[in-house]
Amino acid sequence: MQDGGRVTKGGEGGARSSCQRGCEVHQSSGMSQVRVRFAPSPTGFFHIGSARTALFNWLYARHTGGTFILRIEDTDKERNSEAFLNLIYDSLTWLGLNWDEGPRVGKHGGGDFGPYRQSERSDVYRDYVQRLRDAGRAYEKDGAIWFKLEGERYEVFDEHRKKTVTKVKGPPVVIEDRIRGRVERVEDEDFVIVRSDGNPVFHLVNVVDDIAMRVTHIIRGEDHLSNTSKHVRLYEGFGVTPPAFAHIPLILKQNGPGKMSKRDQGALIEEYQRRGYLPEALVNFLCLLGWNPGDDREKMPIDDIIRLFDLPGVNQSNARFDDKKLAHMNMAYLLELPADRWVAQARELFGRQTGSAVAQAALAADAGYFREVMLLSQPKVKGLEELSAYTAYFFTEAYAVDPKVREKVMAKGDPKARLQEVLDALPTMDLTSDGAIEEALKALAAQRGLGFGDYQAVVRLALSGTNVGPSITGMIRVLGRERVLARLQRFLADG
């Protein structure tokens, strides 16, 4: 942490004093181990906002040498689904956000504070509710159990909800947020903690589990900031000092108003996985939405991010999602992907395109050939997504010839003559390396006082049907003598 000067922004100091960062790091080697949790509910697709919340918790745990807990908040029986639950596991795993405690850890699943699915923790909640009732802090009404706030009660008509409600006069809740500083909020209505059907409510189970699982830092979206006053009152009701809170900014949708939701374009993690995005690129991008290392670095290995990440470095303002920047980040990672991984990634992507004849042909092709084609394309494509379209003509003879390109290429010079010359020279040409091919073509051109360029466009057109692609020499080398010969002949014959 050589950049000790970078500490807080905004606020009057207070919660974000200069000691924070230092203290935190020392804690990791001392008595108070950091314990953070990610607590999703399996009620919908896993989206980018959830992923970032998980990521920030994970980063903080790794930065401090603490524990990252995964807890499944499945108290909403109506909306839970096993498919969504599996999606949470899969997405976190894909992103590389491994959890130390939670379901599916080790052989048996767990840690010392399980079970980690709230649907299996009813006994715990019953105990804690009883404690509140014994202390006179909970009561029954309309079949539900309510948490009782301390203070003088009075009735008032709520215009917004169009009904009379009972309010409680009490001191405001003070939250010392690690990102926002001091926040005060009045909590002035009793609230339900157990539904009339006997099921506990989010606020209750969330707090109870954070107590029971010894969570030290709650890092969550800012949309929870207004719940925090309820939670703090609950901690007080249990006689427990609340953990540290850190409310991170929200991700806003790319276009239009509001925060990103599951329905928005680009919101689903699953989608990126399917489209062949690299998880490390997505993670890197997500880190930069609301956090930065304090200097100009953007593309960074995850170990560097872990080392540099800290709560005081998290921004306070919401960030708008930008798919262009994500795509750029992804390309940067793609470009330096080791050959084996790149080829494997490509194979996986093609494998998912079960409806595409070209994709199937690519998979059926010789493995060495497939590899050569992919390596030739790696430095050229903008994303894995366009790879199948970009390489299609390597795997089928039925590739389309772009009529506009054809018209343009055939318009000047005598392209057919050039093609015939290449065709004539081809049987004896050295095709073992790009360099040799380039030499041969240049020699051919020199004989007629022409340039390499006089051959390139038309050969490319004949071989691929387009005017974009890998270098022409590489294309000839990879396609091989037979294919090249056949394609040039066919092109000449077709007129």
Place this chain on the structure above:
RNA sequence: GUCCCCAUCGUCUAGCCCGGUCUAGGACACCACCCUUUCACGGUGAGAACCGGGGUUCGAAUCCCCGUGGGGACGCCA
């Protein structure tokens, strides 16, 4: 409506805490040029911001207040 949070290029952000070094830095996107006889990558350059108004101060992007704008929360959802 009530409460809470936030406010630097179109977007992500540095700078703000500890006011002068800011004619406000970087990245994405956009445009131009160079590299390359394709397309990309890469390189160079251009345009592009301190929300408004008051205050404090010799001096404010930086501190304070008010407006405005954006966001969130107001469920027997999580």
